[in-house]
Amino acid sequence: MDAKYDLNDDSVVVIIGSGAGGGTLANELSQKNIKVVVLEAGKRFGIGDFINDEWDSFVQLAWSDMRTTSGSWRVHRDFPNIPAWIVKAVGGSTVHWAGASLRFQEHEFKARSAYGAIQGASLLDWPITLQELEPYYAKAEDKMGVTRTNGIPGLPGNNNFKVMAAGATKVGYKGVHTGRMAINSQPRDGRGACQQIGFCFQGCLSGAKWSTLYTEIPKGEETGKLEVRPESHVAQIEHDAGGKVTGVVYFDKGGQQQRQKARAVCVAGNSIETPRLLLLSQSSKFPNGLANSSGQVGRNYMRHMTGSVYAVFDRPVHMWRGTTMAGIVTDESAHNPKRGFVGGYELETLSLGLPFMAAFLDPGAWGREFTSALDGYENMAGMWLVGEDMPQESNRITLDPTAKDKWGLPVASVHFDDHPNDVAMRNHAYKAGTAVYEAVGATRAFPTPPYPSTHNLGTCRMSENPRDGVCNKFGQTHDLKNLFISDGSQFTTGGAENPTLTIVSLAIRQADYIAEQMGKNAI
Amino acid sequence: MDQSRADRLDRRQFLAGVGTAALIISGTAVIHTNEAWGVEVKNLKPETMRTLIKMARDIYPHDRVADRFYAIAMKSYDAKAGTDPQTKTTVEQGVAQLDALARKQHGVAYVDVGWEAERVALLRQMQGEAFFQSVRGGLVVSLYNQKEVWPSFGYEGESASRGGYIKRGFDDIAWL
DSSP states (O other): OOOOOOTTOTTSEEEEOOSHHHHHHHHHHHHTTOOEEEEOSSBOOOGGGOOSOHHHHHHHHBOOSOOEEESSSHHHHHOTTOSBOOBOBTTGGGTTOOOBOOOOOGGGGGHHHHHOOOTTOOOOOOSSOHHHHHHHHHHHHHHHTOTTSTTOOOOOOOHHHHHHHHHHHHTTOOOEESOOBSBOSSOBTTBOOOOOOOOGGGOOTTSOBOOGGGTHHHHHHHTTOEEEESSOEEEEEEEOTTSOEEEEEEEOTTSOEEEEEOSEEEEOSHHHHHHHHHHHTOOSSSTTOTTOTTSOTTOSOBOOEEEEEEEEOSSOOOTTSSOTTOOEEOTTOSOOGGGSSSSOEEEEEOOOOHHHHHHHSSTTOOSHHHHHHHHTGGGEEEEEEEEOOOOOTTSEEEEEEEEEOTTSOEEEEEEOOOOHHHHHHHHHHHHHHHHHHHTTTOSEEEEEOOOSBSOOBOTTOBOSSTTTOSBOTTSBBSSOTTEEEOSGGGOSSOOSSOSHHHHHHHHHHHHHHHHHHHHTTOO | OOOOOOOOOOGGGTSTTOOSOSEEEETTEEEETTTTEEEEOSSSOHHHHHHHHHHHHHHSOOTTSOHHHHHHHHHHHHHHHHHOHHHHHHHHHHHHHHHHHHHHHHSSOGGGOOOHHHHHHHHHHHTTSHHHHHHHHHHHHHTTTOGGGGGGGTOOOOOGGGTTTTTTTTTOOOOO
């Protein structure tokens, strides 16, 4: 039975956001008998509401509230008000994520030590190690049903995977398989097996893909401890004179302003909205925004080194059929500075439907050079390149000085410039991806620029020293002990891997910590 | 976006007296003599709509895609011009500028410039203009988001209602 809490109930934990971080944390806390209110800005959809159509689905699910951009990244030129492609709905971006679930590598938790000082980069070691996180990775993999863990077989390879795998094997890569995917290859946890529908990014119509929308959140609600309030946009986090958080102010479904009191507040609005909310919550006691004594809130915004390679062959591929990202080459993920950059990257299968291919293959391009590429769509294979990007203090989320949202609040402004290391890695990855496809007869390859960001990380990073970051190794802010960061904003550095598994693992760990702190009346 | 089909006209209405040009103006309509359809133009000049359709194909030329898909993609400009005076001005002025450029360099209006390469060269001279950017930016959605055009590219669209591809060839590649 769903819980229903009073606005003045100051014993609840308020979680802002319901995605990989917030949704998981909500379930974990409610399983521990802790009262939880989730405030989610988006609507609540059911599995059957999803749409196998790229633009219609984008309109349904994407976070399209106004944002602004600056910097030398091409997204600023091509999509100036869509810096990120993330979801505004219950379940957050776990509704549209691809399902790739990879653990970070040991050295990636110690990026500053492993890579040394990199000019222009604000590298820092995480305050936790792989060993500390391993038990939580194991819990997360079991919870999410990750293939190739817990005895779960890998997904079958689709056409797009077969092309990549054949090429990768020919060029000598060894770590080639259909990935560690939080998509059921066989029925598990009350959900069926993948039907190879495609459209993983549009919401999984079979429910085979793990999403907090239909796993963590209903499980939490079954405890009777969790109340989820959709269409509730948080505008401010409030605190008392002693520096403790007391609750949040939000706009409800009807646009009415409400104030929910809270014992603790956990922010999981993804790495653009999370720092925006802390900055919007400035007060006379915290004039630079909440939890910002370090000045690090909003800084070190990371989006992963990304790019894609699409290639056309002389015969059909039908890359869009089947699981979008069930295919990986891991050989380039190690740290091997001989390649001319630090950190590593993964090659993962990817496809876009024709409408998105037209929009994203080479944004702004026109004429026959462009259209002849689309004429080869049926014969196209595709892969995504995703690797560690360098944190930089100047890559940051700020409050736009002029643009306001529909509630009159300053919108987030996202500044991003590639670091030279990101550029070197991307160029290496373009060559590697092209070589894979040329090995199996590609007649033309397209190094495709990064899309609006799907992996938004690092804007409230965890640090050992309060001077260097916003929160400690449990996501607890250094400045306010009952305020937590519960999403990818915590990441000290980005690693090469898709971040969701790490976000979920950190949320499980954070739930243990919050319960312990509440048990000791420390918060 | 307006995805409604271009108005179909009865062949008999225009069979008599048309020349060899595929796109002709008849009253307030743009008529396609080969594909047997017409677009009734209410708010823009019909000549303007004809130029927009030609321009659409020159921007995103696909030789296996019929003109009617380009007409469908551009048709919404007429409706928008009826409700938004700014759009009407931008489009009419943009097309007039394009025609002026064509007349200056080739002595004829844009649609009468004979070679695609020559028309594209004219568009390149205008590609920094808001008019061109607006047309191209709208077209990349209004052309490629037409479900009827997807088969020309082999794209199969939604699959869930047919059970996905698990029994319909997700792994049927045979040439590797």
